Amino acid sequence: MNSMPYGQMGIIALQSCKELGIKIDNYLQEMRQDNSGNVPKTFLISTEEIRFSNGEGKVKLEETVRGKDIYILCDIGNYSCTYKMYGFTNHMGPDEHFQDIKRVVSAMGGKARRVTVIMPLLYEGRQHRRKGRESLDCAMALQELERLGVNDIYSFDVHDPNVQNAVPLLSFQNLYPTHEIIKKFITEEEDLRIDKSKMITISPDTGAMDRAIYYSSVLGLDIGLFYKRRDHSEVIGGKNPIIQHEYIGRDVEGMDALVIDDMIASGESIFDIAKELKKRKARKIYVATTFALFTEGISKFNKYYGEGLIDRVYSTNLTYLPEEVRKSPWFKEVDMSQYLATIMHYVNLDKSISPLTNAAKMIKEIL
Known part of the structure; x- marks a missing residue:
């Protein structure tokens, strides 16, 4: 003062x-x-x-x-x-x-x-x-x-x-909430392996690449990318529907994946990426995002968590979070x-x- x-x-x-x-x-x-x-x-x-x-x-x-x-x-x-x-x-x-x-x-x-x-x-x-x-x-x-x-x-x-x-x-x-998210991530996860041979950061699309690169640089990890192949002939819900996620990056078998994005809307992209990573035999899948909107509710997140496809979602309290989200076992709130x-x-x-x-x-x- x-x-x-x-x-x-x-x-x-x-x-x-x-x-x-x-x-x-x-x-x-x-x-x-x-x-x-x-x-x-x-x-x-x-x-x-x-x-x-x-x-x-x-x-x-x-x-x-x-x-x-x-x-x-x-x-x-x-x-x-x-x-x-x-x-x-x-x-x-x-x-x-x-x-x-x-x-x-x-x-x-x-x-x-x-x-x-x-x-x-x-x-x-x-x-x-x-x-x-x-x-x-x-x-x-x-x-x-x-x-x-x-x-x-x-x-x-x-x-x-x-x-x-x-x-x-x-x-x-x-x-950016990067420091607060990583601090919470490291504090909460007991079985965490921040090592280039055991963990990888994932960008869900080309637009989030800069964000994922930053996370990978400060954590000392490799990076993988999913390219969203869209159908540009039609528009659904204000955007072109995704046909398929194409993966570009190293083998993720046995590795933990940290998916980085700015926001979760409906969560469909996260679900598709989680399934693709599990097909490639990834061990654990964590999601770090600034804004969790859950525009279509959390029933699918509960389902995917129960099936072992998603382990944890980290997001800030910078936008409204319903009480049912805060109490969910797969969700961790980052206080900003x-x-x-x-x-x-x-x-x-x-x-x-x-x-x-x-x-x-x-x-x-x-x-």
């Missing part, structure tokens, strides 16, 4: 991020405890998210933000948030969560000293580029936040980081609240976060 803060810190954790916001606040209280009595009882700013009976809404701040360094937390993937509309219960989608971010910025009325949006799952991150006559949703959303006066945007494992080119004058930070609290602490003191974003050294120390 030798550095002077940019401004008094304030955290606005929207309904979608309440649980994570409370954990972050607790860690910040510990970090800033200096016995001077200057640390507030909480950094959280009370808000009220109001919905009218026809679905319209507004956000009301319960206290002033004048001169404060404000951090807005929002999980646009939290589908558990509901409200009453025309007498029925409606689940909030990404569009409504993003609208609430804009409502918060509007409610502040330009009185905050600096506004930072922490959106772990980047809004419309999967619609980051145009192919033919289609919308550029992610780029438009970032530009909208810039026009509203947002100074910084922090997100995790963005589908394509090049989308930040849409806002070249805005501070956009793409963070302390990491986010440290990031916010550094940024508020105008310190460089480079030591926190370079995980290679810390992972080497763990190993």
